[in-house]
Amino acid sequence: MSFGSPLFVLAIIAMSTMGWVITTWVRARHGYPVENEWSGVAHRTDPDAGRKIDLLSSENEKLVGRISRLEERIAVLERIATDPATRTAREIDALR
Template identity: 55%
Template sequence: MDFHGPFFVLAIIAISCSAWLINNWIRAKHGYSISDDWGRNIGKADAPANRQLELLTNENERLTGMVSRLEQRLSVLERIATDPATRTAHEIEQLRDR
């Protein structure tokens, strides 16, 4: 076999490109991240990290809603405590329902 011709170099390039394509196809098929031309992983990130991020985001939304409800309740209590004592029981009940 003649290793000094251009066909040998082209064969090595074709084999390398084919192997890279097959490797990325298998990785994508099985759910792994694929790599770019320089070997850096692109695409899918770490699944547990994504799950943790989703859980923290949901908890943040829940806590933000809870804080806003507590702020509303606190403002009602402040109104009851600082307003004149001439409020009737009916007005206080209306403030509680807010």
């Protein structure tokens, strides 16, 4: 095969194309964004992404409420721990 023959040129084009196909396949399989010549980058999409976001948002709201309640309780405990004993005893008895 000589370097100037059409078969050699076609072999180089075929090898380049196969290399591009294999590289794109490996990138897509491992979750890397696939580059497209015309429209930029195609990212991997997850069909359950919306549902996961909704579940995480609701869990986040629950945890934020829980943390605020715990902060209030800690503030009360700090106040009880730092107040004088006589005043604290009166407030505890008033709560009963």
